[in-house]
Amino acid sequence: MRQTLDECWILLPGRETGYGSIAIENGRIAAVELATPPYPADVKHPRLVMPGLVNCHCHSPMTLVRGFGGGLPLQRWLEEAIFPVEAKMTDEDVRAGAVWGAIEMLSGGTTCVADMYEGDYANAFLELGMRARVCIPGRSNAPGRLDECIAGTRDWNRRMRETAKGDVYMDVCVHSEYLTDEAFCRGLAAANRELGRRLHVHVSETRREHEDCIRRHGKTPIAYLAGTGLLDNGGYAAHCVWCTDDDFRIMAEHDVALVHNPTSNMKLGSGFARVARAMELGVNVALGTDGPASNDNLDMFEEMHLASLVHKGLANDPTVLSPWDVIEMATVNGARALGIGDAGEIAVGRLADLCVVDLDKPHLLPAIDIPNLVVHSMHSSDVAMTIAGGRVAYDRSRAGAEFDGAATGLGEAKAKFLAAVRRLGL
Numbered sequence: 001m002r003q004t005l006d007e008c009w010i011l012l013p014g015r016e017t018g019y020g021s022i023a024i025e026n027g028r029i030a031a032v033e034l035a036t037p038p039y040p041a042d043v044k045h046p047r048l049v050m051p052g053l054v055n056c057h058c059h060s061p062m063t064l065v066r067g068f069g070g071g072l073p074l075q076r077w078l079e080e081a082i083f084p085v086e087a088k089m090t091d092e093d094v095r096a097g098a099v100w101g102a103i104e105m106l107s108g109g110t111t112c113v114a115d116m117y118e119g120d121y122a123n124a125f126l127e128l129g130m131r132a133r134v135c136i137p138g139r140s141n142a143p144g145r146l147d148e149c150i151a152g153t154r155d156w157n158r159r160m161r162e163t164a165k166g167d168v169y170m171d172v173c174v175h176s177e178y179l180t181d182e183a184f185c186r187g188l189a190a191a192n193r194e195l196g197r198r199l200h201v202h203v204s205e206t207r208r209e210h211e212d213c214i215r216r217h218g219k220t221p222i223a224y225l226a227g228t229g230l231l232d233n234g235g236y237a238a239h240c241v242w243c244t245d246d247d248f249r250i251m252a253e254h255d256v257a258l259v260h261n262p263t264s265n266m267k268l269g270s271g272f273a274r275v276a277r278a279m280e281l282g283v284n285v286a287l288g289t290d291g292p293a294s295n296d297n298l299d300m301f302e303e304m305h306l307a308s309l310v311h312k313g314l315a316n317d318p319t320v321l322s323p324w325d326v327i328e329m330a331t332v333n334g335a336r337a338l339g340i341g342d343a344g345e346i347a348v349g350r351l352a353d354l355c356v357v358d359l360d361k362p363h364l365l366p367a368i369d370i371p372n373l374v375v376h377s378m379h380s381s382d383v384a385m386t387i388a389g390g391r392v393a394y395d396r397s398r399a400g401a402e403f404d405g406a407a408t409g410l411g412e413a414k415a416k417f418l419a420a421v422r423r424l425g426l
Helices: 060-065 074-086 091-107 123-128 145-163 182-195 207-217 221-228 245-254 262-267 275-280 300-315 323-330 332-337 370-376 410-423
Strands: 002-012 016-025 028-034 047-051 053-058 110-115 131-134 168-170 172-174 199-203 235-239 256-260 285-287 354-358 383-388 391-395
Touching (some): 002 354, 047 370, 053 285, 053 332, 060 410, 123 131, 182 221, 199 221, 275 285, 285 300, 285 323, 300 370
Parallel strands (some): 110 131
Antiparallel strands (some): 383 391
16 A cells, blocks of 8 residues: 655755655655755645654663652662662563553654563564564573573564564673673674674663773773674664773774663763764764663653754864764664664665654744754654554554554553553552
C-alpha cells in the first residue's frame, strides 16, 4: 500500500532543506518529490518531516524509577537508590516499564533505540512496532552469565531472522569494564567472531571509573576493551566523558561510536564528553538519553538542544557543533552506530522511519531556519506523527487511540505500568 506525506518541509541528505511530498511503499521511501517552497508565512498548516530519531543508549524499563535517587553521584545513586529497587523487579515489571518507555519514545519521534537492561523486555519494542537493538548485559559476578549472553543472543537473533516479526535484534554487551573480568571479555569476544554483532558498553563515564581501570590494567577502558578483542566488530560506547585522544583514535579505527548523553552526564555530575575533539579524530558521534532515572525523560529533542549549547559554552565558540552536526548525531550517525545502514536519511530506497513535526506552534514560527529550529526550539511534544518502517506507530490526531495500531493499547500499558510502580512501593 502506498501512502504519501504532502506539502511538508523536509530535511534532506547533504544538509539540505526542501519542500514537497514523500511517498512510502513496502516500508521504504518510494519517492521524494520537491516543489518550489512557499513563503513560510503563507503555509496554513506547516509541518516538517525529518528522519526518525535514533536513541543510541537507553535503559527504557527505568521509567519505573524515573527521577529516583536524584541528587546522588553515580556510584551512590546506583548502590543506594537504583540497585535495591531493581532487585525487586519481576520480568512483568521490566516489560511494563519497557513498553511505557517505547510509548514515550515513539510519541517523541524516536523510531529506533539501543537498549540495555536485565530481564525479558525485548518484546516490548516488537509490540509497539519500534526498531531496536537490545542486549543481555555482561557481568562477571553472575554465575553462567557468559553462556547466557552467548546463547541468548544467538537464539534471539535466529528467531528474528526466521519469523521476520520486526527489526529487534540483540547485540553483544558488557555493562562496563568494572563489572567484568578479562576472561569474560575475551570469552565474549571469541564467541562474537561467530555472532558478528556490535558491542554496547558503558565507557569512562566517571573519572573514578576511568582511573580505576588504569590502576587495574595499566590501560584506559577503551584500550583494555580493544585488547580483549571486544571492539573487533565495532560498536557504540556510552558516555566516554574521560576518554583520551588515544582512546578516540582506537574508537575511530574500530568503528566504535561515541554515544553522547549530555543530560545524564550533567545530572550525575560526571562531566562533559569531548565530542568536538572526537569528531576531529574521526569518531562517529551519536546521541542517547540514557535511562529515565538519570535524565529524567526520553526526549531526543532535549538531548539535541543540550548537546548544541553545552559544547558552544565550553569552547566559548558559537560555531562549535552546527545544527546539522547535532541533527546528524540524532539520526544518520545513530543509525550508523547501530549498523543500520539504510536508515537515518530521507532518500529513495531508505527505510521509512520518519518523524512528522507540527510547526504550527507559537515557539516554532516563523519557520525560516529549520535546522536551527529543530535543535533550539522543538520539543518531543511537537511531534504529530511517528512512522516506523512505513507504519504509523504514533498519530497524535487519533486522540485517545494514538497507538491504536500497536499490539499493546495505551490504556492497558498504562494500567500495567502503574501496577508495577505500586508493587515496587515507589
